Amino acid sequence: MNTLNKVTVMPNLPKRIERLQDLAYNLYWSWTPRAQDLYRDLNPDIWERYHNNPVRTLIEISQKDVQAALKDPEYLERYDQVIKDFDAYMKQKKTWYSRQKQKLSGKVAYFSAEFAYAESLPIYSGGLGVLAGDHCKSASDVGLPFVGVGLLYHQGYFTQLLDKDGWQQERYDEQNLSTLPIELARKDGRELRVHVDILGRDVQSRVWILQVGRIKVYLMDTNVPENSPEDRNLTARLYGGNQEMRIAQEMVLGIGGVRALRALGENIAIWHMNEGHAAFMGLERVREYEQQLGLSFREAVELAAASTLFTTHTPVPAGNDAFPMDLIDRYLGSWYNALNVGREEFQELARHDQPWGPTFSMTVLALKLSRAANGVSALHGEVSRKMWNFLYPGAHHSEVPIGHVTNGAHTLTFLAQELRDLFDQYLTEDWKERVHEKEIWQDLDKIPDAEFTQTLHNLKKKMTGFVRERLRRQYLRHGASAARVASAEQVLDTHALTIGFARRFATYKRATLLFRDLDRLKRIVNNPERPVQFVFAGKAHPADNPGKEFIQQIYRYAQDPELKGKIVIVENYDMEVARHLVQGVDVWLNNPRRPLEASGTSGMKASFNGSPNLSILDGWWVEGFDDKNTNGWAIGEEREYENLDVQDDADAYSLYDLLENQIVPVYYERDDSKVRYKWMNIARQAIKTVGPQFSMSRQVIDYTRQYYTALDARAQVISKDDLKAIRHIAGWKNWVRQQWSRLQVEAFSELPEQAKPGDTVKVFVRVQTAGIDPETLRVEGVIRRQSDDVRNFGILTLQSTHDGWAEYAGEVALPESGTFEVGARVLPYLPDLSTPLELGLIRWA
Secondary structure: OOHHHHHHHOOOOOHHHOHHHHHHOEHHHHHOHHHHHHHHHHOHHHHHHOOOOHHHHHHHOOHHHHHHHHOOHHHHHHHHHHHHHHHHHHHOOOOOHHHOOOOOOOEEEEEOOOOOOOOOOOOOOOHHHHHHHHHHHHHHHHOOOEEEEEEOOOOOOOEEEEOOOOOEEEEOOOOOHHHOOEEEOEEOOEEOEEEEEEOOEEEEEEEEEEEEOOEEEEEEEOOOOOOOHHHHHHHOOOOOOOHHHHHHHHHHHHHHHHHHHHHOOOOEEEEEEEOHHHOHHHHHHHHHHHHHHOOOHHHHHHHHHHOEEEEOOOOOHHHOOEEEHHHHHHHHHHHHHHOOOOHHHHHHOOEEEEOOEEEEEHHHHHHHOOOEEEEOOHHHHHHHHHHOHHHOOOOOHHHOOOEEOOOOEOHHHHOOHHHHHHHHHHOOOOHHHOOOOHHHHHHHHHOOHHHHHHHHHHHHHHHHHHHHHHHHHHHHHOOOOHHHHHHHHHOOOOOOEEEEEEOOOOHHHOOOHHHOOHHHHHHHHOOOOOOEEEEEEOOOOOOOHHHHHHHHHHHHHHHOOOOEOOEEEEOOOOHHHHHHHHHHOOEEEEOOOOOOOOOOOHHHHHHHOOOOEEEEOOOOHHHHOOOOOOOEEEEOOOOOOOOHHHHHHHHHHHHHHHHHHHHHHHHHOOOOOOOOHHHHHHHHHHHHHHHHHOEHHHHHHHHHHHHHHHHHHHHHHHOHHHHHHHHHHHHHHHHHHHHHHHOEEEEEEEOOOOOOOOOEEEEEEEEEOOOOOHHHEEEEEEEEEOOOOOEEEEEOEEEEEEOOEEEEEEEEEOOOOOOEEEEEEEEEOOOOOOOOOOOOOOEEO
16 A cells, blocks of 8 residues: 555544555445444534545544544454454455466456446446446456556546436536546566557556455556647546547557556466457557567467457447448557557458448457457346357357356445344354355355345435435436425325336336326326336436437426425436346336346345346346246346337336336235235245345356456466467468368268258268368368258368368267258367357358
8 A cells, every 4th residue: 555645644533543544545345334434433514525535535534523532442442343343344355266276377357448446436327337337346356366457537527417407417517536546556666667659659557456345456547747738638547438449549458458467567367358349458568579579460369369258248239339341440540560560460350341331340340359258147148149149150150259247246346234133133153255155055044034124114214315406406406495395304205115226227228118108107106005116316417318318308207296205316316226226226227128128236246135027028127037926026038129109118017017016015015013014925935035045246257257267267378389379370370361262162961861860861972172281171061941940060080082072971860850951161260269159150052
C-alpha cells in the first residue's frame, strides 16, 4: 500500500483502529457487510453522502467520531472480529486451487472494459462489469493466481436522474482519485508510465493498483499532464464518445494493458479477453513475439493465440464492436509494417462482411487470436455457434468451436447479512467457503418457517425504506409540494407481494411487457385481498432514446391514479440499488426477448436471497428452472418467434396467467398456523438450486477446469524445443491455405437395402491432395438424418496414395432408425491443433 499517501490523507486514526485504513484499501470490505458497518457507524451521514466509500469516510471523520468509536465496547468488539476475519482470509493457504494437482505455469490475466466491485468505484455500466468484478472476487476466494486489467474512468458511466416527466438525464461527476481505494504503480521508485502510439501521438498512461482480496487489478489512466486534452479524456467516460474514441480506448486497454503487465513483471500464463473490447491485447502480444523471438507474423499469431481465451457476452449486434476499414487504416495502419504483414492479411484477422461492406470486427479478431472461446450460458453458446458459423464455412453450427461456461454471481457480495446470520446458525461452519457445493444447502430445511419468514419480511421492510427514501429525495430535487414529498412514505405495502425488475434498459429486455394489457394489470395489482406491487430500476445508454422512452413510460404508469404506489421506478440503478432490490423483493421478474439474453445474473442474486424467478426461458434460467415450479416460474415457451408482436402477446399472456393463477395464490396461502408453508418451500428451493449452481465460485472453477488448465497445458507443449511445433503449425497452415482451392474430393459408399441401428455403412473417399501431406488430412464419413441436423461421423483411414490422389476407407455406424444421407468431407488437421476446425476449412464430397 502507499502508506505515505494514507498517512498524509488520513492522519487522525489512532493505532487501536488504524487497520481500517488497510481494509479500506482492499475491496474485501465490498463483500463483507460487517466491515462496511464499521465505516458507516463512524459517521452515517458521511458514509451515505460519499456513496458508501470507506476511504472518503476515513478522510472526513472528525476526532469526535473516532473517540466515540474508541469508547464503544460493542464497536471495538465488532472491529476486532472483522480485522481477525480479514487477516484470516488474506493468509489462508488451503484454498480450492491449492488442492488441485494441475497448476498453471503463471497467472491468468483477465482483461475487461469495465469492472463493478462497489458503488463507490463507478467504473462499470451494468451486467458485464458486475460479472467481471465478481470473477475477480471469486478468483481471490478460490486462490487462483490471477490479475485483472481495465481502465480507470474519471467520470465513470453516469449518474441517472429522472426529471419531472420521467425522462432520463445523465450527469457525469469527476471522481476524486485520492478518495478511491487505489494506489499508483511504481517501478524503481518512480511512477510507472505506459506508452501507446495513437495516430502518431505518444499517449501515456499511469497505472493504478486495486487490491481485490488476494488479487490485484491494474487500471490504465490517460489523464496525465503529458497528454493532450483529447487523450486525457480517453479514460474519462465508460462507453462514451464516437467510434474513434472507442477504438482509442480499446488500444489503451489491450495494447497498454499488456505493456503494463510486462513492466510490472507479472508472469502470465493465460490471457482471458472478457468481450471483444480487449482484443487488441492479442495484437500487442503478436508484435512482442515477432520482435523479441524473431518469429514471423503467422508464427507469432500461433504463439499468442495458444494461451488465449475469449468470452463473448452478447448476440446483440450493438454489443459487438465493429469498425470501418478506413478507420482501421488510420489507427492501426502503422501496425502493418510493425507486424511485417500486408494490409489485406492484417484486416482478414477481423473481417466481417456486412450488407453495407466489410467491417473490422473485434469479436472476429478475438476469435481468431484465441484458441478457446465460450458463451456465457448453454443457450448462448448455441446462439454464438450459429452467429459465428460463417467463420467456418461448410461446418454445421453445432461443431463451431465455441463452448460455454454459464455465468454466476458472487454470493457474499449480494447475500443479505440477515440471511448470512441465519445460515450461520443452521449450515455447516465453513459454508461461506463452499457455496458452490450443493450438499451444504440441504441444511436450509432445518430453518423454521417462522424464523425464515420473519427474516425475509425484515429484508422487505429494509428495501421498502430504501425505495421510499430514494423517492423522497427525487421529489425534493423536483421541487415537489410537501404533500408530494410526503406521499413517498406511502408507496409499497410491506405485506403485499412485491416483484422486482432491475437491469439495463435495452429494448430487447422488454421492460414494458408487463403493461401490454393495462386493464388486466390493474385488476391484478388492485385486488384488495391479494394486492401486487412492482419495483423497477435501470439505466438506458445515453444514446439509446428507445430505452429512455421505456423508462419514461414506466414513470408515467407510476403516476396513474390506479397504479400509484403499486408501480415504482427508482432512479440511478447501481450496485447499491441492485443489492437492496435483490435482497428485498418477493419475486424477481425478467422478460427479455428470447434468445437475446446471453445469460443475465440479477435473478441469480435474488434467488440467493430467497426470491424465486419469474422469467423467460432465456440465458441462465433455461438451466436454472426446475420444470416443476418449485424454484420459480417460466414465462412462455422455450422457443423463438418470427413475429415479434405475436411473441410479445404470447409472453404477456403467460406472465399475467402465472401471476393470477399460480404466484399470487400461493404467496397469500397460509396454513392453519398462519405460516406461508408453500411459499417458504419455494424460497428455500430457489436458494438450494440456484445458490450452488450459479455461484461465481462454480463459474471460476469451471473456467479453470475447462479452459485455463487445458490451454496452459497445450501452450506449454507446443512451445517446447525452441518453438519447433509453433513454427511447424504456422508453416503448414500457410501451405494448406495456399493449396486448398485445388483440393478435390470424391466419395462412394456401400449402402445396405435395410439396416438396423448399430449397423455400419462402408465409405470410400478419393482426395486429390494438391500437394498437401495426406497424413495431415482428416477424412470423415458422414451420416445425416434427412429430416434434421443430427449427424454421425466416422474418421476414415488412409489406404494408399498414387498420382497425387490419396484413398481413404472406413465405416460409419447408423445411430438410430430412419432415413439417412451418406457423404464425406475433408479437413486439414494436425494433432497439435486445438480443434479440427481451427483453420476453418472444410471440403465436402
